[in-house]
Amino acid sequence: MKNLSFQRKFLSTLMGGLFLATTSLVHSQEYPTRPVSIVVPFSAGGPTDAVARLLAVPMTKFLGQTVLVENTVGAGGTIASNRVAKSPKDGYMVLFHHIGISTAPALYSKLPYDTLNDFEYIGQVVNAPMTLIGRKNLPANNFKELLAYIQTNKDKVTLANAGPGAVSQLCGMLFTSQVGVALTQVPYKGTGPAITDILGGQVDLLCDQTTNTLTYIRSDKVKLYGVTTTQRLSSLPEVPTLNEQGLKGFQVVAWHGMYVSKGTPQPVLDKLNAALKNALNDPDVRSRLKDLNVEIAKPEDVTPASLKHQVESEVKKWAPIIKASGAYVE
Numbered sequence: 001m002k003n004l005s006f007q008r009k010f011l012s013t014l015m016g017g018l019f020l021a022t023t024s025l026v027h028s029q030e031y032p033t034r035p036v037s038i039v040v041p042f043s044a045g046g047p048t049d050a051v052a053r054l055l056a057v058p059m060t061k062f063l064g065q066t067v068l069v070e071n072t073v074g075a076g077g078t079i080a081s082n083r084v085a086k087s088p089k090d091g092y093m094v095l096f097h098h099i100g101i102s103t104a105p106a107l108y109s110k111l112p113y114d115t116l117n118d119f120e121y122i123g124q125v126v127n128a129p130m131t132l133i134g135r136k137n138l139p140a141n142n143f144k145e146l147l148a149y150i151q152t153n154k155d156k157v158t159l160a161n162a163g164p165g166a167v168s169q170l171c172g173m174l175f176t177s178q179v180g181v182a183l184t185q186v187p188y189k190g191t192g193p194a195i196t197d198i199l200g201g202q203v204d205l206l207c208d209q210t211t212n213t214l215t216y217i218r219s220d221k222v223k224l225y226g227v228t229t230t231q232r233l234s235s236l237p238e239v240p241t242l243n244e245q246g247l248k249g250f251q252v253v254a255w256h257g258m259y260v261s262k263g264t265p266q267p268v269l270d271k272l273n274a275a276l277k278n279a280l281n282d283p284d285v286r287s288r289l290k291d292l293n294v295e296i297a298k299p300e301d302v303t304p305a306s307l308k309h310q311v312e313s314e315v316k317k318w319a320p321i322i323k324a325s326g327a328y329v330e
Contacts, residue, residue: 041077076165102314122258171207
């Protein structure tokens with residue numbers, strides 16, 4: 001009798017598990033049956049937001065449901081990240097974030113989510129290169145002269161950034177650590193005000209994305225000292241990298257990826273990945289991304305495995321740099 005009772009319990013548990021698995025599969029195959037939201041951690045009109053809105057159009061066509069862009073701003077992107085991490089495991093809320101997702105664990109002492117364990121990965125999307133620029137009337141006319149100017153003036157030299165968690169802050173941290181001088185950091189509430197003060201001569205330097213700086217570089221309103229990629233940019237082929245000018249290994253790229261909450265069914269992840277790949281192959285999207293001066297991720301990087309590796313390696317890279325700078329938020 002005891003053996004019969006055990007068998008009944010086992011069969012009941014097995015059937016229950018099969019029912020749940022079948023139900024999950026059916027729902028996953030039907031996905032999506034309502035609008036999908038792409039959550040952007042930054043304000044409308046910025047480079048990350050612009051890319052998200054470009055992707056939303058072809059993704060809408062592919063998925064057969066409207067893909068909306070929602071701007072959830074605050075705390076260097078951690079509010080948006082937490083919102084998606086805590087969202088239902090159904091794929092209807094997608095996080096579109098840049099390199100900041102991998103630096104948040106070191107920048108914020110009390111994150112309400114686990115960066116490495118609370119998300120499923122969809123794939124890498126685009127990479128935005130960075131440039132080191134200075135005010136037009138800065139005495140240094142090239143990178144060699146800039147290094148000499150920094151060594152002479154040290155903490156009198158001001159380095160602007162767009163606030164905690166911004167890529168410009170991260171680039172500034174790496175630059176400061178490699179030149180070995182504690183430059184005076186000047187945080188702003190966004191890139192716009194920082195560039196305004198660079199143009200007005202109120203601050204000396206800014207390291208920011210080409211999407212924000214290229215217009216001013218081409219109009220000769222700022223001084224350009226180098227690019228932060230390992231190879232020269234096609235948009236600025238005559239400009240040397242900081243790496244080739246002496247800062248060995250210097251590389252900061254505003255890479256972007258897509259995520260959903262941990263536990264989202266695999267068929268949903270597969271459909272979102274297919275929708276992303278389809279969007280990145282859209283001729284209009286590719287043309288407009290080129291106009292924004294961002295590079296589309298290589299096909300082999302538009303995968304969950306590649307994005308996961310990217311996040312894990314960047315968390316390891318930035319943790320000691322951020323710790324050494326003392327730049328963290330309670």
